[in-house]
Every structure is written in structure tokens, then in C-alpha cells.
Amino acid sequence: MKNDITISSLAKIMQVSVHQIRYFEEKGILQPAYIDNNNQYRMYGMDQIYRLSHILLLRRLGVPVSSIKDCFDTFSSEQYEQLLHTSLLETNQEIARLQALQRLISKVLHEQQDFHAHSKPYQLKRQMPVHLKCWLAKEEQTKLHARLLAEQAAPIPDLFESDIYYLYDQTSTLRLCTKMAEPGDLALSSGDYLSSQIQVLEEDELDQCIEQFYGYAAAQAYVIDGPLILIEKSYLSLFSHNKLHYELLIRVEAGLPAEQGGE
Incomplete structure (x- = not known):
């Protein structure tokens, strides 16, 4: 009897509250080994420690x-094994969800820091190949609206958490794409790209920014080699009172000296 412990000692060992142990007793799943006749203390031994550990695991x-x-009372070893397999699957799914959230948070912070790091309105940068999935094509003058998105056969995954690529080709068609890890419908080739990161309050301001972008390229005598790419980073609107964040990109003739950019 001297080897048994009180409820407060049990709570300390198992790192739970006395209230929680009493709650388990009320529910009929954990009983003390005995109640001391002298002081009416609930006393617990090793059997109760094991029992409580199993309760906490479940x-x-x-x-x-x-x-x-x-x-x-009724579970077989096979049922406990199935319970653990189910819990493992759910745990792995939760880990994957948290890892995806971790990547998103890191991306948003990186993009925000990168935006403020560029003090010059135009930059010349080296771009690695980018694989794109094309979700919809629309007339260039047609604004993106809710019904247009709702009418798509398949929903765009992680809409507005991912970078959205708008490709302006030589026709009047505008393509909406998202980045993929593997080859997809389209690809942006590697090379030197003229870049400009902008903020606008209304989409109508984009036309002026694009005109200035082309004007700068012409002033620098850049030879344009490819479509205009507009990358929407809507998640950055969190930091700027709902101003829309975009990056303008266009591939220019390779071999240009880097010092020509960023003026």
C-alpha cells in the first residue's frame, strides 16, 4: 500500500489535471485502486498508470x-490495429496539409520581401523554364469575372493562392494559366526577361503600365522575343490595402548586358 500514489501524484506523473482524472472516473473508464480508510484519498498503483496511459493514447x-x-471491453487486437492505421492515415493527411500551408506562408513572405527589395521599376533577370497549365482562354478585352470562373469544367486549384499567369499572344486571345511542376499545356522558355513589379488599384490601370513597359523596352533597344506575360500575385494584396500586385515579364534577345536593365 505504501507504493501507491495519490491522485495529485498521478496527475503530475501523467501530465494531466486532477480534474481530467476525476472526469475519466465519472465516465467509468478509470477507477482508483482503493480509497484510503484514514483520509479518504483515492490511491493509484501501476495498473491505473497503465490504464490512464491507454486512455490518453486513445x-x-x-x-x-x-x-x-x-x-x-470489446476491441480485439485487429480492431486496435485498424484504429491505429486509420489514425496514421489521418495524421499523414494533416501533416501534408500543414506542409502545404508552410510552403504557402514562406512563398507569400518571400514574394513580399522580393517586391520591396526591387527599388528600380525595371529589371533584367534570368528566367528558368516554367511549365504552365492553361485553364481558360478568353478575348483579350474580356475582364475576368466570377461567372467565367464558375463555368470552367474543372475548378482551378488553390485559386489566388498561386501565381496566375496571363499570356498575351499575337492574337486577341488571353490565356489564364498556373504553374506546374511537370510539363503541361504551355512552357515559358529560359532566357533573359525584362521584369517590372507593379501595384494598381483598378485593373484599368494595367493598360497604362503595359504601355510604359513596352516603351521602356523600346527605349533600351531590347529585341522582344515572345508574348507578354502578366503574373498576378493576389495574395500580396494583404499588405497593400487591396491594391492588385502584378509582375510584367517579356523575353528579350539573349546576350544583353545585365547593366542595361534596372534603370
């Missing part, structure tokens, strides 16, 4: 308190 596996007694 709770971590998502088993409600109301079902734990049934687990103890």
Missing part, C-alpha cells in the same frame, strides 16, 4: 471518451 487517436469503455 484520446490522441481521436476516440471519444464515451467510446473508450467499449474499446477496453
Whole structure:
């Protein structure tokens, strides 16, 4: 009897509250080894420590308190094994969700820092190949609206959490694309790209920014080699009172000296 412990000692060992242990007792899943006759203290031994550890494990596996007694009374080893497999699957799914959230947070912070790091309105940068999935094509003058997105056969994944690429080709068609890890419908080739990061309050301001962009390229005597690419980074609007963030990109003739850019 001297080797048994009180409820407060049990709570300390198992890092739970006394209230929680009493709650498990009320639900009929954990009983003291005995109650001391002298002081009416609830006393607990090793059997109760093991029992409580199993209760806490089942709770971590998502088993409600109301079902734990049934687990103890009726579950076979195969049922416990299945419970663990199910919990492992759910845990892996949650880990994947958190990792995706971690990547998104890192991306947004990086893009925000990168935006402020560029003090010059125009930059010449080296671009690696980018694979794109084309989701829709529309007339260049048609503004993107909610119904246009809703009418797509397949929803665009992570819409507005990902960079949205608008490609202006030689026709009047504007293509909306997102980046892919593997080859997709389109690809941006590697090379030297003239870049400008801009903020606008209304989409109508884009036309003026694009005109100035082409004007700068002409003034620098850049030879344009490819379509105009407009990259929307809507998540950065969090930092700028809903101003829309874009990057203008256009491939220029390779071999230009880097000092020509960023003026």
C-alpha cells in the first residue's frame, strides 16, 4: 500500500489535471485502486498508470471518451490495429496539409520581401523554364469575372493562392494559366526577361503600365522575343490595402548586358 500514489501524484506523473482524472472516473473508464480508510484519498498503483496511459493514447487517436469503455471491453487486437492505421492515415493527411500551408506562408513572405527589395521599376533577370497549365482562354478585352470562373469544367486549384499567369499572344486571345511542376499545356522558355513589379488599384490601370513597359523596352533597344506575360500575385494584396500586385515579364534577345536593365 505504501507504493501507491495519490491522485495529485498521478496527475503530475501523467501530465494531466486532477480534474481530467476525476472526469475519466465519472465516465467509468478509470477507477482508483482503493480509497484510503484514514483520509479518504483515492490511491493509484501501476495498473491505473497503465490504464490512464491507454486512455490518453486513445484520446490522441481521436476516440471519444464515451467510446473508450467499449474499446477496453470489446476491441480485439485487429480492431486496435485498424484504429491505429486509420489514425496514421489521418495524421499523414494533416501533416501534408500543414506542409502545404508552410510552403504557402514562406512563398507569400518571400514574394513580399522580393517586391520591396526591387527599388528600380525595371529589371533584367534570368528566367528558368516554367511549365504552365492553361485553364481558360478568353478575348483579350474580356475582364475576368466570377461567372467565367464558375463555368470552367474543372475548378482551378488553390485559386489566388498561386501565381496566375496571363499570356498575351499575337492574337486577341488571353490565356489564364498556373504553374506546374511537370510539363503541361504551355512552357515559358529560359532566357533573359525584362521584369517590372507593379501595384494598381483598378485593373484599368494595367493598360497604362503595359504601355510604359513596352516603351521602356523600346527605349533600351531590347529585341522582344515572345508574348507578354502578366503574373498576378493576389495574395500580396494583404499588405497593400487591396491594391492588385502584378509582375510584367517579356523575353528579350539573349546576350544583353545585365547593366542595361534596372534603370
